Structures are given as C-alpha cells and as structure tokens.
Amino acid sequence: MTRWTSLIVTSLALTALVLGGSTVAQASTTPDGSQNTTAKVTLKGGDTSGSVSPQNPDGSGSAFPGDDLDPDNQGTGSTGDLTIDYASNLVFDENSYANGIITATATNHQAFVQVSDRRYTGDGWQLMLTPSVLVGQADSTKIDGSDASVELGVTKFLASGATVSQYPHVTTTSTTRLPLGEMAKVGQADYGTGLGTWIYRLNYDTAAPTKLLVNGSAVAETQTYTGVLNWTLTDSLH
Template structure:
C-alpha cells in the first residue's frame, strides 16, 4: 500500500508539472512578427505655378489687394518656390522735420512659399529693403528700417506639416535678415505669411531722419531670397 501511494503521488505530481508548463510553451509558439511596408518615391517637379492663396484663409484663392493691383505672383515653378511677394504701399505723408513712421496700406500683404520636396531639409526666407530713391530728384533715403510687424503664418487645412518660425521683424535698410525659417522637417507644402494684419503690430516703414529730404515719390526695392536650408 505504501509503494502504491508513493507511485500515485509521483504520477499526480508529474501531471501537475506538465499541466502548468504546457500553456507557457503554447503561448510562446503563437507569437509572430509581421511587416508593414510602403513604397515612396520623389514626386514629379511641378511645371505649373502654385495657386496663390488668401493669407487670411489659405483654403481660399487669393482675392487680390486693392493697394497692390496687377500682382499675380512670381510664376515660379519647381520643388521649392517663392510663389508670391507683395509690393508694400505706405501712402502719402507731409514732409516734416524729424523722422517718419508710415504704416502700410495693403489689405492682403503677404509672402507665399511652397516646399514640395520630400526630404524635409527646411528653408530660409530673407529680406533686404534697399534705399528709397526719388523718381524725379534722385534723392536717397537710407537711414531707417522696415518693420514687418506681427506675421500671420498659416497653411491650407490639407497641410499636416509643422510650421516654420518667425525670426527678425526689424530689418535695417540695406541689410539682409532672416525673417522666416523652416527648421528640418518643418515648413513642408504651402504656407502663407500674412503681413499688416494686426493693428497693434502693423507693417511699417520707419525713417529716422527726414530733415534734408525733398518732396518726391520715393521707391525702394524689397529683395526677397528663399534658400533651400535653414540658417
């Protein structure tokens, strides 16, 4: 009887051990790894200019600016383009001693950039305001700066990219400054950079000294530059 008991106990113990180990082996055997794949290739280089968009709502087409008539965009095509830049109009002002601060009249002043590249290398937008020269007298105004004011950086609703960032807003006449920079993996697809939209921080031309200025219609070039990497 004792031998039989001991044997029975051994069998029961073996059964318990086998039962407790077996499910673990089954679970391990049922674990697998599969793959998810996608094939990407560089898209074709655009051969038509990008649509110019409304800087207040980039899902809509550009409605035009009554203070910048005839400006239909740059017509640029390619993987990274400066699609639109505004001419800034500062109106008519009385010639006085001392300086002058003139606010832009534009209702839809803006810059539009499209980055169709797939590499996410980023980009930099620079601006240099040149001296203002009188059309009749040739007199030059170069002591001052252009203040862009608060920039409204927006994108169409279909754009999922992270935004570029605003940099320098105060640009001395005759100097290049970085005004908007897209760090790596940001600023993809189309972006509008609206100017003169905030009445508390508008776009302004500041002339520090007009004591020797003469009455004339002054024109100064705005040189916009888009480079294909952040700086």
Template sequence: MKKSSYIITIVALASFAFGGAKVQAAVSSTHTSENEINFIAGEGVVTPPVDPTNPDNPNVPKPLDPTDPENQGTGQTGPLSIDYVSNIKFGQHKITGKDIAYKALNANPFVQVTDLRGAGEGWHLSAKMTEFKNGNKVLKGASLAFKNGVVKAGSSSNISLAPTHSEMLFTNADSRPVMNAKDKSGRGTWLTTWSGTDQANEAVQLNVIAGTPEANTEYTSSITWELEDAPK
C-alpha cells in the same frame, strides 16, 4: 385546462428549436488585394498664392490685394519656390517738420513659400532692401519695419512642423531673416502675414526723418527675397 396548457408548451418549444438558433456561416475562401501610390518631387509645379486671411478659402479674391492689383504672384516653379511677395504701398503725403512713421496701405501684405521636395530638408528665407531714392535724391535715414507677423499653413490640414518667422527692421542693405524651416519642417505651403487696418496698417511702417523728403518726388525702394534650400 390541462390540454390547453400542453398545446401551448409544445408550440413554444418548437419555435425555439427551429426559429431561435442562428447558423454561423463558414469562410470558404480569402484573397488580399494591394493599393499603391508613388510620389516624386514637384518639379515644374507653380503654386498660386492663397488668401492670406483664410488660406483654406477655395475662392481666392481677385485682385488679391486691392492696393496692388497687378500682383498675381511670382509664377516661380517648384519644388522649392517663392510664390508671392506683396509690393508695399504708402501713398502720397504732405511734408511735415517731424519724424513720421507712415503706415502701409496694404491690409494683408504677405510672403508665401512652397516646399514640394518631399524630403523635409528645411529652408531659409531672407530679405534685403535698397535705399528709398529717386535718381540721385535719397530719403536719408529712412527705415522700414515689418512686425507682428503671423505664420500660417497654406492648408489647415498640413501636419508638417511650421517654420519660424523673425521681425524685420531694414535700416541698411544688410540681409534680414524672414522665415526659417528647420530639418523635417516647412513642408508644403507656408505664409507670413503682416495684417492690420486697411489703408493704415501698423504692422508695416516706413519711418522718415524730418528734413529729408523733397516735394514732388516719388521715392522707391526694392526688397530682394532670397530662398535657400537649407535651414540656418
């Protein structure tokens, strides 16, 4: 019994001495590598419109707006550009004897701006509207309202501060603020969307006064969108 105990003890010690300890490797040489990238302003870059319902969607619907199928964007080049503006459609209606607020047919009208200048100076977008008219026929007193707008980034990973937006009511030719990006904000692509029910969008409404429409007459109006390279 003593002999067996002695042999087992020797084997255990030998295992500890030769197999249990780990040798630490020594660093014999070091060298540092460098990584580099350089950026310039996005001169000449055309930013296409994104999906207003999901700006991260890589498969932008075509047409983007079924009520405005010919509109594929402005094609403006950067570094500071208006990329897309919806043409608002109200369709055909029978004349009534009351004041009526007609809802836009567009489900997701929007305006899109991109700032690729890379310095964050800020910017300001405004708009002004002409009268609804057909030749000498004017839809007197008509007003156009954009409300409940939502500002969205063209990419959810954009870490820039967002621009602010303003509600718009066009009653005359005066300019109205739309979006404003203060200093160090509004970098990249930004949208304001006025989403609502398809064919009856309450976020964009044309208010028409009783007694003004004439039959068999299509009235049109233009909105001029102006993008300035500094905030207000």
C-alpha cells in the same frame, strides 16, 4: 506716398507625393494559426514643373481673391521644389512726423508672401528680406540704411489649407528695424518643418502695422520715393 515693389530672386520649388509602382503582399503563418501579410509600395515626388498659384492669405487654402491695392500682381510663376509663389507690393502713406522721424504705414492689409516647399526632404529653409534704398522720383535723391529702416510689425505664418508638417517660425519681433540695403532673416523652417505651402502674413494687425521709418533731415523735398523689397528663399539653415 511711397511705393515699394517686390522682386523675387529665388526659383526653387514644391510637389505632392503620388503613389507609383505596384503593391506586393506576402503571407506568413503565426504560431496561433493567424495570418500576417506585408505590403510594399513605391513613393515618388510629384511633378514640380508647374507653379503654385497664390492662395487666400486667411489660410483656408482657397484661391487668392486679389488685392485692390495690388491688382496686377498674379504671382511669380516660379517652378521647382522650393519657391516663392507670391509677394505683395506694398504702398506706404505718411501718417506722422515726430521727433524728427517720418513714419509711413503700409495701407494694404491683404499683404503676404507665399512659400512652397515641395522637396519633401524636411531639410528646412530660410526666408530673407533686403529692403533697397529709396530713390526720389523727382531728383533721384537716395535714402539708405543710415537714415531709414523698415519695421515689419506683427507677422505670422499660416498653413495654406491642410498642413503636412510643423509650422515655420518668424525670426523678427514687431519692432525689429531692418535698415535699408541690408539683408535680414525674417522667417525659418527648421529641419522637419515647413513642408507644403505657407503664408507669411504682413500688415494685418492695425496695432502693429508694417512701417517705413525715415529721418526727416534726409528728405530734401516733397516727392514720391520708390524702392524694392527683395525677398529671398534659401534651402540653407546656416
């Protein structure tokens, strides 16, 4: 069994719009004698000092019921305008060995990463992933990107409840291989998209699951290997 843990390295955040100030109406008379009025209102961003709780990965907007394979994960608690609120810890089980390649498949099918954009500027963002090298727990043997990679499989973005903007988009295919130790972009919200809270679903399609692929020659002995999935959220589109 190979276990990956998640490390969040970004703390940016989310917010809701609230109405503030007063509304002023002014009247004017039109040539036909009817009346036109104008109204003014001040809008300001809401309080982003609190974190966004993990939401159900089905996109319903309800509270996350939890993952039996990741029971202690309560979310990141990140606050601010642009945040990663939750990232699943993935557990991989080896299920095949063919042509010199060991394939291990993630077992938790409720896996997801939750992103919240409460800036309400429409500037967009990028979701990046760096899978770390694997380290053997018995002899500290390391397996790096020359011998192993992660295949995320079929992934998608879901709005958590009602959406306030267009969807972000996935930037990898189901067979894109991400070498261990190298950063890759896995999702992007273009300008004017990705506002609110979004669910990046992983390992939900059994036909194209999330996989770990390792050259068999790199495995010196049977043991548990661990690594880190480092998720990074950036407000830059470049």
